[in-house]
Amino acid sequence: MMMKMEALRLKLQEIVGIPLTIKELTKQDSNSFFNYKNSTLMDSVVNEGEVWFPLYSKDDKMSVLAGELNALSLEEVQFMELILANMRDQTTSSLTPLEEEERNIQSISSWIQGQIQLGKLDVPIPEDLAIQKRISSGMVPLLLSSEGIHSPVISYIQLKKLLISYFDGEILLIPLKENEWLILARKELILGGVEEKDDDQEETDAEILSAFCVGLHELVASEWVGVFQLSVALPLDPRNGLPATIVMLRETITLGKTFHITDQIHYPWELVLERLVFSIPESQRARFLEEVADHSIQLTDAETLMTLETFFQLDCNVSETAKRMYIHRNTLLYRLDKIKHETGLDVRRFGDAVLIKLTILLYNVTKRK
Known part of the structure; x- marks a missing residue:
């Protein structure tokens, strides 16, 4: 709508040869000068040396096209009233409920x-x-x-x-x-x-x-x-x-x-x-990784990461994890033992599982930047 109004403003400004501006009136001025709620818009009004031509209403406020009164002839005012009234009728009739x-x-x-x-x-x-x-x-x-x-x-x-x-x-x-x-x-x-x-x-x-x-x-x-x-x-x-x-x-x-x-x-x-890990300052994240040893290379291997994410999702239950991943229980135990050997952390122990989970999260937010 604003783009259409701007194009119309430029065209009318070119025709009448004086500067025209689009103004949004206050709610009080809209009610004072235009009875738009009853769909009885006046063609134009004069206020403080300007002529206001109504364009459209939005949120109980009226947008108007304004031009200097003394710079417009009576014929030009009537011409603009006719053009804008026709434009409003077409806009109102062409809007679907969703467009409105x-x-x-x-x-x-x-x-x-x-x-x-x-x-x-x-x-x-x-x-x-x-x-x-x-x-x-x-x-x-x-x-x-x-x-x-x-x-x-x-x-x-x-x-x-x-x-x-x-x-x-x-x-x-x-x-x-x-x-x-x-x-x-x-x-x-x-x-x-x-x-x-x-x-x-x-x-x-x-x-x-x-x-x-x-x-x-x-x-x-x-x-x-x-x-x-x-x-x-x-x-x-x-x-x-x-x-x-x-x-x-x-x-x-x-x-x-x-x-x-x-x-x-x-x-x-x-x-x-x-959300908690994301809120930790970057320097503290890096310090944590250094203190617990950065095992991100081992822990972000595709197979290892999938195993750990499934294991954590199922509350560190070995049997349920093996079923979910369609692998033998012994295969899962071998993978967990391999993680323990490479990192020194046993995810079957709560404390080590927490450290590994935090390490993975910290890697995601720190190393990928």
């Missing part, structure tokens, strides 16, 4: 990014943002981003339609940075309607969310054949602290890409230790 929503939702996107830049992360959504009425407690936030030189150009409308079909219900889609979107969905669309929550239920919610995100990621990645990263949080009230939630989801993607480079779906509840 896309225009309106830019306001909360700008607000979110502004708050993050200012470091104001825990602020509530202002009541004067129209979108605030569509946000409620118990919504699941998801952050979707695409990256790479050949990232696809995805339109808001295309993505919104795809998401509605997958969620099987209405969701909020908020564009943030280029090729980055926040998705807010009612928890009932993903988790169903469960009234009481306990620790076991939260664990179940995490499992359901994980499975849901796998399907969502596959759908989006197959639709545009791109490299996508997805992070998600458990249900929360996004009316308060939405900027903080977005920062957390971005950090989750960063942690996932740093510590688990083959993964493209990232869950904050699975990256607690990684």
Whole structure:
């Protein structure tokens, strides 16, 4: 919309031969000079030596094209009124509901990014943002981003339609940075309607969310054949602290890409230790590796790393690890003994297992830079 208005401004400025500017009025001035809520826009108004021609309204504010009153003839004013009135009629009639929503939702996107830049992360959504009425407690936030030189150009409308079909219900889609979107969905669309929550239920919610995100990621990645990263949080009230939630989801993607480079779906509840390691100053990370001896060469061998990751995922259970990896128990024991021989650390002992896990994480965040 702004690009169209700018092109129109330049064209009219060329025709009338005087400088024209686009101004966004305050809410008070918008209400004082234009009765746009009742769709009875005046053709133009005069204020402090300027003529204001209404362009469009957004978030209860009016944008106008302004020019010096004394520099415009009556015929030129009438000509501009006619052109702009026709433009408004065409714009209003040509917008689909999704296009209208896309225009309106830019306001909360700008607000979110502004708050993050200012470091104001825990602020509530202002009541004067129209979108605030569509946000409620118990919504699941998801952050979707695409990256790479050949990232696809995805339109808001295309993505919104795809998401509605997958969620099987209405969701909020908020564009943030280029090729980055926040998705807010009612928890009932993903988790169903469960009234009481306990620790076991939260664990179940995490499992359901994980499975849901796998399907969502596959759908989006197959639709545009791109490299996508997805992070998600458990249900929360996004009316308060939405900027903080977005920062957390971005950090989750960063942690996932740093510590688990083959993964493209990232869950904050699975990256607690990684978040702690990431917060350690670089000098202290290097000192730790020196003190425990840098076994990163042995521990990042593909076969060794897969063995260790599976072993840790299954709570250091030898039998279950062998089954999961489809190898004989003795083969697994041989690999573990080999790790002990090369590093001096026995992962079947809790203390040594912790040291090896930390060494792998520290290598991921330190040596790959």
